[in-house]
Amino acid sequence: EAQVTQNPRYLITVTGKKLTVTCSQNMNHEYMSWYRQDPGLGLRQIYYSMNVEVTDKGDVPEGYKVSRKEKRNFPLILESPSPNQTSLYFCASSLGWSTTAYEQYFGPGTRLTVT
Amino acid sequence: AQKITQTQPGMFVQEKEAVTLDCTYDTSDPSYGLFWYKQPSSGEMIFLIYQGSYDQQNATEGRYSLNFQKARKSANLVISASQLGDSAMYFCAMREGTSLLVGSEKLVFGKGTKLTVNP
Numbered sequence: 195e196a197q198v199t200q201n202p203r204y205l206i207t208v209t210g211k212k213l214t215v216t217c218s219q220n221m222n223h224e225y226m227s228w229y230r231q232d233p234g235l236g237l238r239q240i241y242y243s244m245n246v247e248v249t250d251k252g253d254v255p256e257g258y259k260v261s262r263k264e265k266r267n268f269p270l271i272l273e274s275p276s277p278n279q280t281s282l283y284f285c286a287s288s289l290g291w292s293t294t295a296y297e298q299y300f301g302p303g304t305r306l307t308v309t
Numbered sequence: 310a311q312k313i314t315q316t317q318p319g320m321f322v323q324e325k326e327a328v329t330l331d332c333t334y335d336t337s338d339p340s341y342g343l344f345w346y347k348q349p350s351s352g353e354m355i356f357l358i359y360q361g362s363y364d365q366q367n368a369t370e371g372r373y374s375l376n377f378q379k380a381r382k383s384a385n386l387v388i389s390a391s392q393l394g395d396s397a398m399y400f401c402a403m404r405e406g407t408s409l410l411v412g413s414e415k416l417v418f419g420k421g422t423k424l425t426v427n428p
Contacts, residue, residue, distance in 0.1 A: 227415065236313075236400060236418035237354075252415055284354060286416075297344060298416060300354035 196221045198301035200285050206307045207275055215270045215304050217285030225288045226268040227298065230254065230281040237284065243268055275308040282306075312336065313401050313419035320424050322391045329376070330386040330422045332401030341405045343384040344416065345375065348398040357399075360384055391426045398423050 198219045207213055219226065227242040229252075239252030243262040257279055259271040268287075272279060283304045288296040314333045322328040334343065345357040360368045360375045368375045376385040388395055402416040 229416075229418075234420060236420045237402075237416070238418075239415045242415060282352065286354075297356045297359055299356070300346075303352045303354075305352075 196299070198285055198287055198299050200283075200301035200304050202304060203302060204305050206309065208309055209276055210274050213272050213275060213306075215272075215283060215285075215306070217268045217270065217301060218266050219268075219285075219287040219299070220266065221287065221289070221299065222265065223287035223289055223299075224265070225296070225298075226262065227252070227286045228258070228260065228268070228270050229284045229286065230279075231284065231303075232281050240270070240283075272306075275306075277308050280306060280308050311419075312417045313403055315399075315401055315419035315422050317422045318420075320422055322388075322424065322426055324393060324426055324428050325390055327387060327389045328391055328424065330388070330399050330401075330424065332384045332386065332419060334382050334384060334401075334403050336382075336403065336405055338405040341403055343375070343377070344402045344404070345373070345384075345386045346400045346402060347395075348400065348421070349394075350397070354400075358386070388424075393426050393428060396424060396426045 201216045224245050228240040229237040231237045238254050240258050241260040243249040249260050285301040286298040288298045312335050341362045343360045347355045358368050358370045358373045358375050360377045367377050372389045374387045398421045400421045401419045404416050
């Protein structure tokens with residue numbers, strides 16, 4: 195089954211404790227992206243990757259890191275989480291980026307709470 | 310300025326009736342794509358329908374259709390014969406396509422419309 199998986203689905207952590215949210219897709223997609231969703235703000239892009247070893251900042255990259263060492267994986271790293279990073283996080287992937295027609299497939303979401 | 314505007318925070322519809330969810334967008338890029346996603350209470354994002362800026366016909370997918378009015382920069386989602394399972398948040402999103410160098414791949418989302426279908 196074609197899918198994007200994220201782990202963990204739920205996480206409660208404390209300020210400053212480094213964490214990683216994993217994202218993996220099995221569709222051989224080139225493009226992957228991380229979004230955060232906050233009430234009243236819709237989804238905002240954090241980072242994206244157009245291929246292996248090619249990553250760039252989205253609209254709200256502060257406090258986050260990513261890496262793309264393999265095509266299928268795109269982990270999101272919070273080196274020192276803070277309460278304002280409490281949010282619902284989505285990983286997404288699409289076949290490519292050379293046309294607007296490629297829909298993005300979303301993972302199930304990771305609900306993160308930082309206390 | 311917001312690139313995607315959804316002016317209806319909440320909408321109510323009776324089961325089996327049709328409903329239109331509004332979306333207006335702002336771009337100067339001649340090449341762009343418009344998407345609608347559904348987010349039920351369980352949280353996942355479900356792709357519904359896509360409209361390209363050069364598509365001559367309005368997109369349709371089952372009970373979903375997109376009323377694309379390019380001159381007005383609107384891309385309203387029409388759901389026909391509403392079902393209880395249609396109750397969810399609906400997001401309109403845009404992807405600009407001409408500039409492939411910086412960030413054009415991203416989806417820019419509106420703030421969403423919460424649709425409630427009443428029995």
